[in-house]
Amino acid sequence: MLESQNKNLIISYLAMRRLIGILGIALPIIVVAGGFIQDGTAIQGSISGYYYTNMHDFFIGILCGVTLFLLSYKGYKKIDDIIGNMSGVFALGMMIFPTSMFSGKVVKVGMFLINDNISEYIHLAFGALFFLSLSFNSIFLFTKRGPGVLSKEKKRRNIIYRICGIVMIMAIVCISIYMIFLRNTSISKINPVLILESIALIAFGISWLVKGNTLFKDKKY
Numbered sequence: 001m002l003e004s005q006n007k008n009l010i011i012s013y014l015a016m017r018r019l020i021g022i023l024g025i026a027l028p029i030i031v032v033a034g035g036f037i038q039d040g041t042a043i044q045g046s047i048s049g050y051y052y053t054n055m056h057d058f059f060i061g062i063l064c065g066v067t068l069f070l071l072s073y074k075g076y077k078k079i080d081d082i083i084g085n086m087s088g089v090f091a092l093g094m095m096i097f098p099t100s101m102f103s104g105k106v107v108k109v110g111m112f113l114i115n116d117n118i119s120e121y122i123h124l125a126f127g128a129l130f131f132l133s134l135s136f137n138s139i140f141l142f143t144k145r146g147p148g149v150l151s152k153e154k155k156r157r158n159i160i161y162r163i164c165g166i167v168m169i170m171a172i173v174c175i176s177i178y179m180i181f182l183r184n185t186s187i188s189k190i191n192p193v194l195i196l197e198s199i200a201l202i203a204f205g206i207s208w209l210v211k212g213n214t215l216f217k218d219k220k221y
Helices: 002-039 047-052 056-072 078-096 116-141 152-182 186-190 192-211
Strands: none
Touching (some): 002 047, 047 192, 078 116, 116 152, 116 192, 152 186
């Protein structure tokens, strides 16, 4: 009986990890494709820009899902819970403080109705912290090993975790460089923030899908 309960608990946590991964990968695909298909919404400069489009509900809904799962996620040790909770809080911050409308004039936005040019920087800070916490999770926590021989599958998973973590960090670094030095240049025409955010979210999603034993799972599962 106890063994059956433990097995069900393990399966539920694996399902939660997979769902977090699916939501991360789905977010850029749904808002970009959905916005274009439904009413021909022009591609936004960032994923967060879809907050002000017809895809607002999907954007907020998916972020809410990710937030709730991260806040409720329980890892093997206290540090796993702390990083998961921090990631959830940072995701919540991105929703509470939306990016700028870029309308050419100052607009009150978000639940606190602050100027959008101020809200934008708070949003960017929360976004950077969100991906940095997720990259820490992927590089340092997901790669932890239990006692015994390190299996071939675990070695492969660790490689994926580290690659995903590094990709997220590099995306944040590139976004920061663009926002500080290249924002008003011709590079903006290719929507680099949107591209880099999408890459980071896909890396985030892959990392959690692998953690959910979708790929390279141990034989005991």
